[in-house]
Amino acid sequence: MRWNQSLKGMGIAACAAAVLGLASGAEAKTVQVSLTAKEVPTVIDNKGTTQLSWTFNGTVPGPVVRVTEGDTVEFTLTNEKSNKNSHSIDFHAARVNVLDEFAPIKPGETKKFSFPATKPGVFYYHCGASNMAQHIARGMFGVIIVDPKKFSKDYPKPDREYVLIQSELYSNVDDVDLIMSGKWSNVVFNGTVLKYDPVHDPNATKTLVAKPGELVRVFFVNAGPHEFSAFHPIAGIWERAYPSGNPANVMWGMQTLVVGPGDAATLDLISPVPGGNAIVTHSLKAALTGAIAVIVFSDEADESMGRGDNILVR
Numbered sequence: 001m002r003w004n005q006s007l008k009g010m011g012i013a014a015c016a017a018a019v020l021g022l023a024s025g026a027e028a029k030t031v032q033v034s035l036t037a038k039e040v041p042t043v044i045d046n047k048g049t050t051q052l053s054w055t056f057n058g059t060v061p062g063p064v065v066r067v068t069e070g071d072t073v074e075f076t077l078t079n080e081k082s083n084k085n086s087h088s089i090d091f092h093a094a095r096v097n098v099l100d101e102f103a104p105i106k107p108g109e110t111k112k113f114s115f116p117a118t119k120p121g122v123f124y125y126h127c128g129a130s131n132m133a134q135h136i137a138r139g140m141f142g143v144i145i146v147d148p149k150k151f152s153k154d155y156p157k158p159d160r161e162y163v164l165i166q167s168e169l170y171s172n173v174d175d176v177d178l179i180m181s182g183k184w185s186n187v188v189f190n191g192t193v194l195k196y197d198p199v200h201d202p203n204a205t206k207t208l209v210a211k212p213g214e215l216v217r218v219f220f221v222n223a224g225p226h227e228f229s230a231f232h233p234i235a236g237i238w239e240r241a242y243p244s245g246n247p248a249n250v251m252w253g254m255q256t257l258v259v260g261p262g263d264a265a266t267l268d269l270i271s272p273v274p275g276g277n278a279i280v281t282h283s284l285k286a287a288l289t290g291a292i293a294v295i296v297f298s299d300e301a302d303e304s305m306g307r308g309d310n311i312l313v314r
């Protein structure tokens with residue numbers, strides 16, 4: 001029930017559902033997911049600088065939504081009355097009608113739809129309201145993880161898990177032409193410049209952590225809106241990489257995985273030695289503006305990190 005606890009922690013309640021007689025014997029659930037579009041300031045660097053973001057639930061990225069393959073997601077989107085803009089949601093884990101389920105709603109409106117989570121993996125969600133690049137650049141994105149029904153030899157149970165979402169910051173988020181030009185000022189992980197990199201930013205207070213030998217699973221989304229990611233762990237090698245996070249897509253011993261805007265991947269990392277790796281996009285014009293996340297490998301690694309609600313480190 002670890003997933004349910006994780007969802008509850010983010011205000012998302014999993015409820016009982018019919019047993020669908022799955023081959024694995026797993027019980028398919030109906031999972032209630034509610035997200036609220038909020039236009040609020042959020043912090044974009046380790047000094048506390050803010051921008052007027054557009055968000056899901058007031059944070060960038062939005063909450064981690066986590067279900068199991070075969071579950072049905074019953075989704076509610078609310079556009080807060082005090083907002084000035086229409087907003088929508090686009091779940092890459094869903095197969096629906098773009099003109100219906102994914103259509104925007106006005107401030108003060110609510111919409112509901114449901115979809116079955118049929119493909120296991122790691123999927124992007126984002127606002128698709130016009131101008132979509134602007135809504136993403138202002139922070140309306142997150143991840144939905146669809147866990148497979150069971151682990152396997154090629155997709156073993158990890159010791160720790162982390163979520164990293166790459167996105168771009170712009171110097172003026174009201175300037176649609178600037179955002180459409182792709183002239184970002186920073187490329188970042190989880191909404192903040194060098195959030196997990198005290199090596200390059202003395203104001204950074206966090207790193208990712210694990211013990212040497214542990215299997216660390218990284219759920220990676222490239223929110224864009226424009227830049228490709230060359231996702232690489234400096235001083236490490238991805239043990240396995242799974243494009244779209246589907247266990248069937250296993251690739252071995254990868255140094256770098258290219259993940260385009262709107263795409264996602266799951267990547268496994270094991271360090272045989274104590275020390276650190278620096279997870280980056282190896283497109284260095286991007287990494288050196290903010291897309292570096294240090295993971296420290298030590299026998300003293302905090303047991304609470306990379307587990308439960310701490311897979312997206314706020």
Ligand SMILES: [Cu+2]
Nearest residue numbers: 087127129135
């Ligand atoms: Cu929006």
